[in-house]
Amino acid sequence: xxxxRYRLRELLRLxxxxxxxxxxxxxxxxxxxxxxxxxxxxVGWHYVxxxxxxxxxxxxxxxxxxxxxxxxxxxxxxxxxxxxxLRTRRRRLVDLLRTYQRAAAALPDAIVILxxxxxRIVWFNRAAGRMLGLRIPQDVDARLNEAVAxxxxxxxxxxxxxxxxxxxxxxxxxxxTLSLHPIVYNDEQWLLVARDVSRLMHLQKVRRDFxxxxxxxxxTPLTVVxxxxxxxxxxxxPELAGIVDExxxxxxxxxxxxxxxxxxxxxxxxxxxxxxxxxxxRPLLDTLRREALALSQGRHxxxxxxxxxxxxxxxxxxxxxxxSNLISNAVRYTPTGGEIEVRYEAETDxxxxxxxxxxxxxxxxxxxxxxxxxxxxxxxxRSRDSGGTGLGxxxxxxxxxxxxxxxxxxxxxxIGSVFSCRFEAERIVPRSEEAVNA
Ligand code: ADP
Numbered sequence: 001x002x003x004x005r006y007r008l009r010e011l012l013r014l015x016x017x018x019x020x021x022x023x024x025x026x027x028x029x030x031x032x033x034x035x036x037x038x039x040x041x042x043v044g045w046h047y048v049x050x051x052x053x054x055x056x057x058x059x060x061x062x063x064x065x066x067x068x069x070x071x072x073x074x075x076x077x078x079x080x081x082x083x084x085x086l087r088t089r090r091r092r093l094v095d096l097l098r099t100y101q102r103a104a105a106a107l108p109d110a111i112v113i114l115x116x117x118x119x120r121i122v123w124f125n126r127a128a129g130r131m132l133g134l135r136i137p138q139d140v141d142a143r144l145n146e147a148v149a150x151x152x153x154x155x156x157x158x159x160x161x162x163x164x165x166x167x168x169x170x171x172x173x174x175x176x177t178l179s180l181h182p183i184v185y186n187d188e189q190w191l192l193v194a195r196d197v198s199r200l201m202h203l204q205k206v207r208r209d210f211x212x213x214x215x216x217x218x219x220t221p222l223t224v225v226x227x228x229x230x231x232x233x234x235x236x237x238p239e240l241a242g243i244v245d246e247x248x249x250x251x252x253x254x255x256x257x258x259x260x261x262x263x264x265x266x267x268x269x270x271x272x273x274x275x276x277x278x279x280x281x282r283p284l285l286d287t288l289r290r291e292a293l294a295l296s297q298g299r300h301x302x303x304x305x306x307x308x309x310x311x312x313x314x315x316x317x318x319x320x321x322x323x324s325n326l327i328s329n330a331v332r333y334t335p336t337g338g339e340i341e342v343r344y345e346a347e348t349d350x351x352x353x354x355x356x357x358x359x360x361x362x363x364x365x366x367x368x369x370x371x372x373x374x375x376x377x378x379x380x381x382r383s384r385d386s387g388g389t390g391l392g393x394x395x396x397x398x399x400x401x402x403x404x405x406x407x408x409x410x411x412x413x414x415i416g417s418v419f420s421c422r423f424e425a426e427r428i429v430p431r432s433e434e435a436v437n438a
Pocket of ligand 1 (some may be wrong): 358417
């Protein structure tokens with residue numbers, strides 16, 4: 001509406017100029033010269049206004065809107081308004097960016113923005129200076145592995161596939177433990193978030209020590225109770241026979257519990273195996289079969305297949321404990337008449353797999369992810385009745401982690417379960433001549 005008004009006014013102005021030129025031409029006796037002069041004047045005036053507008057738009061100075069009513073003035077006003085809107089929007093964006101930056105800078109966790117191509121540091125907050133020792137401006141644009149003096153971090157950065165979480169001692173204070181978490185958020189950059197988890201680690205250690213100490217302290221009184229219970233002959237006190245039997249059963253259960261808790265505490269305190277040896281799998285599988293037969297007492301069909309002409313590097317004692325836990329679970333959770341198959345076999349890509357398959361009750365899928373938690377049981381009564389402590393699979397998980405492996409479980413209700421683990425090629429040792437012929 002307003003633009004139509006400007007257009008009309010501009011047309012009237014044009015008509016007025018040419019009418020005046022016509023009048024002057026008529027009076028002067030040469031209409032065409034007068035019109036030509038008016039046209040030239042008009043073109044010149046438009047050229048001057050156009051140049052001014054172009055200059056104003058091209059320059060970065062603040063445009064001032066005029067109050068005049070011509071089309072060029074309207075255009076200038078429009079440009080001035082657009083410029084002021086843009087400036088306000090930019091100011092708001094800058095303010096927002098500053099607010100975000102201030103918030104990120106004040107976060108208690110260290111935050112470092114890095115280039116994905118070569119891990120160069122783009123930005124970091126104050127906590128990153130405190131925890132990782134990064135300095136402004138020296139470390140901006142430096143590579144992370146050069147700016148932070150930590151061999152753990154350098155190895156992690158160099159790994160072909162980076163783990164999701166890395167725990168490492170702080171490069172500034174070895175008593176401080178940091179947990180590092182990488183977040184890839186676009187094609188060019190990634191975010192490293194580091195958190196001080198020293199307190200959490202300390203609390204975990206206190207909990208571990210507490211459990212280990214209590215378990216240790218319980219050992220002696222339990223041995224005494226056992227001793228006295230063994231001295232009571234049920235034949236001498238037939239009226240106490242049932243009670244003594246139950247007391248013996250319960251004190252055995254407690255002893256198992258204490259032993260399992262001590263084993264777990266010991267395993268949890270280890271980051272790596274103290275000593276590695278060649279685990280002779282053939283005799284180990286023979287022992288496992290004998291133990292399974294003894295536990296089953298003829299109630300199951302037990303098959304042990306050694307299909308790999310190789311042994312493992314690791315701890316015989318720990319692997320024996322993990323494998324026998326899996327087999328004893330298979331026996332305990334498979335009804336009489338069921339089948340248990342243990343297979344030790346090579347995989348096509350160079351690893352080996354140890355698997356225990358049973359034809360037992362099976363485990364509902366919602367429980368599978370939590371089976372290795374301490375005291376997690378699918379059915380508490382079934383576990384207790386079969387002499388379980390609820391710690392077996394936790395022990396298995398820790399033993400396997402020390403051998404860079406993990407437990408895989410698949411199960412179908414009413415059909416059975418398969419508990420298996422895979423050992424990488426680096427853990428495999430070809431069997432010696434004597435072992436093969438033994
Ligand atoms: P528990 O001493 O109770 O057997 P575990 O840690 O060894 O403790 O096992 C945790 C739970 O996982 C068990 O209580 C049981 O419910 C379930 N479970 C383990 N192995 C099997 C299996 N082979 N078949 C069915 N359930 C199993």
